[in-house]
Amino acid sequence: MQSSNNPESSEDSLDRRRLLQALSAGGAIAIAGCSGGDGGDGGSGDGDSGDGGSGTDGDGGDGGDGGSRSIQFLTMGVGDNIQQYFEENNAAFEEEYGVDVEFTSVTWDNARQTVNNRVDGGQAPDVSRWPARWIPQLVGKDALEPLDDMMDGEFGQKFSEGVAAGTMYNGSHYGVPWAASNKCLYYNKDVFETAGLDPENPSLDSWDDMLSAAQQIRDSDASVPALGLAGADAIETGSQYYHYHWSHGADLVNDEGLPVVNTDGAVEALSFYTDLHLEHGVTQSSPLSSTRQDIRQLFENGDLGMVIGHVYTGLNIESAKESGDVDFDYGIVQVPEGPEGRYSLFTIDAITVLSQSEHKDLARDLIRFYFDEERRFQYSKQKGFLPVVEAVGERPYFSDSKNWAPFVEASQYARARPKLSNFSQFNDRMVQAIQEALADQKTPQKALNDAQSDLEDAME
């Protein structure tokens, strides 16, 4: 639906090897401390859809060799665009292996709690997919089965070294890389044209370039906000802001894992971020009300000039254009560069086998089944995630696509959030600092100083 009909596809096509190198680079960063989809990154393009599966929480399976066996498969954020994929493949697995797949999907909002409740309550599923960022916490609870037997063998050859390392913790693989994602900057070509900006060769290389373009849109006849800014009380607000933070030379934790969120670079970054709204007025109204999904939705409706988004934003717009719901052109460029570089938030989700499972061999079979090359291709294509299997990434579908190619290129700028067992708490405090600055309750310096102080106490 994207590349084949896209006249620009040949111009945008990328070398396949570049994709693999880029993915490896992203994965390597994951080793150093990254990884995991954020609470919402794994959500579908249409938003989380709740329980997309047919199964219910069961009793852990009957486990009897002589009777009918069942295996519990828990995942998150199964939206309309991928539900059929799971239904068909679960049915195929059931037929091939003569077992029942009890498939459950929960929304990302409830994911963490569901996982903890089931693990703590001794009702863990056999197989589960979640952000690789959760691995440290779950390993600490002895909840995960090491999968070195798979990843060190022929099966592990499917992945580039960097991607495979994204699920490694304390020297063992505690999962198989399931999906990866990163970010680019989308812009509305129609809005750019109305504002007198060049829609085909926009100057959006740096944050200052982006601000200039946004100001021009604000002062033009374009009747839409220039830029989407996330500021709601949600994990994704941090995800959006960290692009600014990192590119100003700031970090979240140092090499010892201690918080360093109030450096000069961080203050500059947060000042720039809040000034977009408070001083320049180039954002949508009330960023504190807006989640990342809200601003993405605004852009997909054609009601926003620019937004940082995933691959699936473009895929959603293409679908909407095909069905006649929207009619505008858009372009995709790299996330703008800051004084200290350019970064694209990179995340990996993992599929894991739970140590409580009584069907560990069957669980491994289910994982192998889903890593059939064609199944992985369909998953990436339908879901809008970067392919993690090398052979799938080599397909021209990705490197030749107007929608996918910029994201393949963006992998070289990949950077992940620190792998901390209490990252949720850490991120919540950062979001609070962002909100305090955005609401003009505190200066960026004060907001970050307070956050630093609280985080130091929390991480003692």
Add this chain to the structure above:
Amino acid sequence: MSIAEEYTDTTDDSRFERGLTYLQRNSRAYLLIAPTALFLLAVVGYPILETFRLSLYQSPADSNIETFVGLQHYAEIVDSDIFYRLLWQTGRWVVVGVAGKTIMGLLIAVHLKGDIRGRKFFRTAFLIPWGIPYAISAVVFRWIEHPQFGYLNAILLKLGLIEQGIGILGNPDIAWLGVVVADIWIGTPFMAIIFLAGLQSIPQELYEAAAIDGAERWHQFRYITLPQLKSVILIATLLSTIWTFVSFDTIWTMTGGGPISTTATLVIHIYQVGLQNGNLGRGAAYSVIGFLFLFVFAIIYLRVYTRGGDEL
């Protein structure tokens, strides 16, 4: 033993004997309530005790190991600024919410009691908000108040009253009001129905006699309706206070406790600390504090309202 001796003899033996006699006399009653009492003990007593036990331990999210820390969680909570901010925000949420529901419920009940056309329809219609799951109502209100997609802003923009959408739920100063409005809308039908039942039990003769004596409607309401409804109002507001205090769905769905935690109540914070961040010990300590608040409130409330000797 004379009656006088019975009441003055307070030796241990006589107390024991009297207790035994009492039990023998009421053994059947105790036997009958025993299953229910045991059931309640299991489903209410055990969780309370387990919560208290948890509050004495440090249980990090990334470990199965629990470390006994005694009252450390309580000391740190009482010593923290956020605790007092949560108390203020919870108190504000409960007082305004319960007051709003009570006043609205009373107004609706008084009008529904009258002989108005379509009374049956209105009685049914007013129940609808209560029949909708709280989370659904909260989603609806969130969208009504949304700065870009919401009906409220769309109407205000159409009328030319504003130039751009107002983000009520994103404004730290007024977000809590945006959530309280939804909570009042959801909770008013219950109050209205309870008050209506109470109003219908007030003898009509009282109003007729008052009318003959020249009492106007306000005086009838002030000196007949309110005193007669006292016990109903007591129970309804007590229940509403407890429910509002522990309500989670509406706030969580609309704001998640934000922005800048300005809509977070004690219950929202318990969820964030205990379940989102995995600090079960600290979350349990907050839960125990919340339980004690409600417990003490209920006792004081009942004492104050039954001071005149009224029976519920």
